[in-house]
Amino acid sequence: MIIKEIRMRRMEMRMKHPFTTSFGTMQDKPFLLLEAIDEEGNSGWGESVAFTYPWYAEETVETNAHVIRDILVPLLLEKEINHPDEVNELFAPIRRNNMAKAAIEGAVWDLYAKRNKQTLAEALGGKKEKIDVGISIGIQDSKEQMVETVRGFIEQGYKRIKMKIKPGTDIEIIRAVREAFPDVPLMADANSAYTLEDIELLKMLDDFDLMMVEQPLAHDDIIDHAKLQEELETPVCLDESIHSLEDARKAVELGSCRIINVKIGRVGGLTEARKIHDYCVGKGIALWCGGMLEAGIGRAHNVALTTLPGFTLPGDTAGSDRYWEEDIITPEVVAVDGEITVPSGYGIGYEPDLEKIKKYMVGEEVFRT
Ligand code: OSB
Ligand code: MG
Numbered sequence: 001m002i003i004k005e006i007r008m009r010r011m012e013m014r015m016k017h018p019f020t021t022s023f024g025t026m027q028d029k030p031f032l033l034l035e036a037i038d039e040e041g042n043s044g045w046g047e048s049v050a051f052t053y054p055w056y057a058e059e060t061v062e063t064n065a066h067v068i069r070d071i072l073v074p075l076l077l078e079k080e081i082n083h084p085d086e087v088n089e090l091f092a093p094i095r096r097n098n099m100a101k102a103a104i105e106g107a108v109w110d111l112y113a114k115r116n117k118q119t120l121a122e123a124l125g126g127k128k129e130k131i132d133v134g135i136s137i138g139i140q141d142s143k144e145q146m147v148e149t150v151r152g153f154i155e156q157g158y159k160r161i162k163m164k165i166k167p168g169t170d171i172e173i174i175r176a177v178r179e180a181f182p183d184v185p186l187m188a189d190a191n192s193a194y195t196l197e198d199i200e201l202l203k204m205l206d207d208f209d210l211m212m213v214e215q216p217l218a219h220d221d222i223i224d225h226a227k228l229q230e231e232l233e234t235p236v237c238l239d240e241s242i243h244s245l246e247d248a249r250k251a252v253e254l255g256s257c258r259i260i261n262v263k264i265g266r267v268g269g270l271t272e273a274r275k276i277h278d279y280c281v282g283k284g285i286a287l288w289c290g291g292m293l294e295a296g297i298g299r300a301h302n303v304a305l306t307t308l309p310g311f312t313l314p315g316d317t318a319g320s321d322r323y324w325e326e327d328i329i330t331p332e333v334v335a336v337d338g339e340i341t342v343p344s345g346y347g348i349g350y351e352p353d354l355e356k357i358k359k360y361m362v363g364e365e366v367f368r369t
Contacts, residue, residue: 001042001081001115003108006073007035008065010363013295015323020138022166022193023055026293030061033297033357034068036076036107044111045352047298048103049265056191056292057219057240057266059099065365067100073367076104084109088271098243098268105269106301114347119304121342121349124274126307130339133306134160134314135322136189136291139169143176150177150184157337159314160185160211166193171204178208185314189214192240196224205234211313212237212259222247225256235259239290243267245275252283259313261290264301273305281310291316296329300348303333307342314338328356 011031018027032048048068050059075090087105094101113123121128135158140146150161161181163173165188174188187210194202194216205213212235217224219240229236237259242248244267251257260280264273280287289306292298302317319335320327327333329350333340343349 001038001111002078003036003076003081004039004078005037005366005368006077006104006107007037008068008365008367009033009035009357009361010065011295011328011357011360012362013324013360015293016325018138019293021164021189022139022191024053026051028052029293029295031295032061032064032068032103034103034107036104036111038111038115042111042114044107044109044114044347045297046103046106046110047294047301048099049263049292049294049298050099057099059097063097064100064103067094067097068104069365069367072100072104077367077369081108084112085271088269091268096243099265102265102267102269105271106264109270110347117346119342119344119349120301120347121304121307124270124304124308126304126342127309128307128342130341131303131306131311131317132159132314133317133335133338133340134158134162134185135318136162136316137164139164139166143173146173147176147180150181154181154184156335158318158335159338160187162187162189162214162316164188165190167198171201174205174208174210185211187211187214187237189239190216192217192219196227199228199231202228203231206232210234214261215239215241222251222254222256225251226254229255229257237261239263239266242276244272245279248276248279252280252285257285259286259288262287262305262311263290263292264305265292265298270301270305274308277308277310286313287311288313289315289317291318293323295324296320296327296333296350297348297352299327299333300329300343300350303340303342304348326356328353328360
């Protein structure tokens, strides 16, 4: 196929509820939607997961717009592409900017699957018809509030509960939730809010039978995490530290984690995500698919990735209604009893809703030669 045109739409949506992590609070969600169009007029869709501020990773909506427009699009337009893995190779000389790369590569994957009359899940090699999903809950005002919020999501059937923690809002919150729900699969995500100086506190996590603690230490660290994992019974899961297969290999060889959260944007696309998957399956490292508060297109990509067999733990891909009054795909992503049924339509399997996309669109750039 030849990519003849790429459309970059700037979107602005607002989440139903603010979401608070150790690095800040988000509610407005500006993001980019990418549409890749081939020589036959077929379209594929991708979503950039970069935020407005570089507090989770260094990329932002604006850096993505620049890198996509000025660097990645010129590499891709008019090229003969036989498989989306070739996009990963084409972008390899460009350092990092993984969320920008993933947004375009995702559009090419969707397009490729549609051309081949396959679901995106099938094109990736995924076999599951349903995926298990959990929920990620932001920092709440009090432990009572956290217990009530957790209760609501347990009632909706989500298969594991992840709570955001930060220094001062950690052990007592986890203790309260664990006492209220002794058997629920629980975990905590610190988004890099601790250092090895907090090791005594982090060891207390072992009292609560957590599935894992996610990214407790620095966003760019794998050395200290290895030291921490030595001292902890609770499995360490890495999120921010893993940007590639090479990062995953080094972390696994060092013993920095027993579990990896795979985010398509953070690792530069579905091709790289699948490489990490294949490596981790070989090494016995458990995987799950993380989330970036995506709208429908990004969410659909997460659903497809999670169908790969190594994604053995419930991910963060909750239903659209957890985030949005209305999503921009038809149907919306629906989680019932903590399961999402993988759609059977070709490509991402959810139809981009052009009316709704127009409603939330604040700008558009069209690239063709
Ligand atoms: O660390 O996984 C994270 C949201 C924003 C930035 C980072 C993270 C998160 C989440 C929410 O945990 C995942 C989701 O519900 O999409
Ligand atoms: Mg995380």
